[in-house]
Amino acid sequence: MTSPASQATVHPADHVHVADLDACLDLINTVELDGPGGLPEDSLPKPDDAIAWLAGRSLAHEDALRAEASPDPVAWLGRVHATRDALREVWEATVEGRSVDRRAVAILNEVLHHGTQPELRPTLGGIAVGHRHDAGDPTAEALARLAEPLVTAIAAGDTGRFRICANDACRWVFEDTSRGGRRRWCDMTSCGNRAKVRRFRSRRRAGDDGEGRTPAEAADPA
Numbered sequence: 747m748t749s750p751a752s753q754a755t756v757h758p759a760d761h762v763h764v765a766d767l768d769a770c771l772d773l774i775n776t777v778e779l780d781g782p783g784g785l786p787e788d789s790l791p792k793p794d795d796a797i798a799w800l801a802g803r804s805l806a807h808e809d810a811l812r813a814e815a816s817p818d819p820v821a822w823l824g825r826v827h828a829t830r831d832a833l834r835e836v837w838e839a840t841v842e843g844r845s846v847d848r849r850a851v852a853i854l855n856e857v858l859h860h861g862t863q864p865e866l867r868p869t870l871g872g873i874a875v876g877h878r879h880d881a882g883d884p885t886a887e888a889l890a891r892l893a894e895p896l897v898t899a900i901a902a903g904d905t906g907r908f909r910i911c912a913n914d915a916c917r918w919v920f921e922d923t924s925r926g927g928r929r930r931w932c933d934m935t936s937c938g939n940r941a942k943v944r945r946f947r948s949r950r951r952a953g954d955d956g957e958g959r960t961p962a963e964a965a966d967p968a
């Protein structure tokens with residue numbers, strides 16, 4: 747007899763695959779919108795890059811990913827990229843408090859379908875909770891693991907610290923873990939500093955630094 751459970755791999759309760767929200771954000775940020783020359787730069791442009799990225803985070807075994815990608819590498823990579831785009835869309839819609847593109851929702855729901863399922867397992871002394879893998883689609887399972895922390899955060903209403911870099915060219919996604927929760931830039935030394943310089947220049951053109959100081963005083967960080 748072949749039941750769905752017997753086709754899948756059941757792991758013991760202490761067997762954990764870790765993909766946290768940071769891993770999800772890392773995937774979204776593999777497209778750097780403000781790359782060299784101001785052009786977007788994708789660090790996963792080829793199937794091999796995406797395989798290495800997913801396997802390197804222990805989200806799937808490299809051979810399993812390779813086997814799944816090999817019949818149609820372009821379509822395989824397309825699914826990874828579409829999931830990445832959908833994650834960004836959901837993140838941005840959440841941050842901006844706007845309605846979300848339904849195609850992104852459909853893509854993520856399809857992927858989430860392949861997530862790990864909890865499974866009860868009898869033990870000598872009682873019962874333990876393990877989980878079951880979708881052995882048929884390791885790529886979707888890896889992508890589901892990346893999407894799950896985002897879904898969990900949204901479900902818990904835990905989105906107040908979701909951020910997008912305030913530099914419109916950059917739009918790096920991050921979670922604000924600062925004490926005051928007022929971080930606006932991916933990085934103060936790059937985007938934050940560039941914005942400061944721009945603000946200073948525009949005020950100087952207007953003949954005022956906005957704080958009653960001379961331009962020379964305003965330029966001095968001390």
Ligand SMILES: [Zn+2]
Pocket residue numbers: 911912913916917918931932933937
């Ligand atoms: Zn930035």
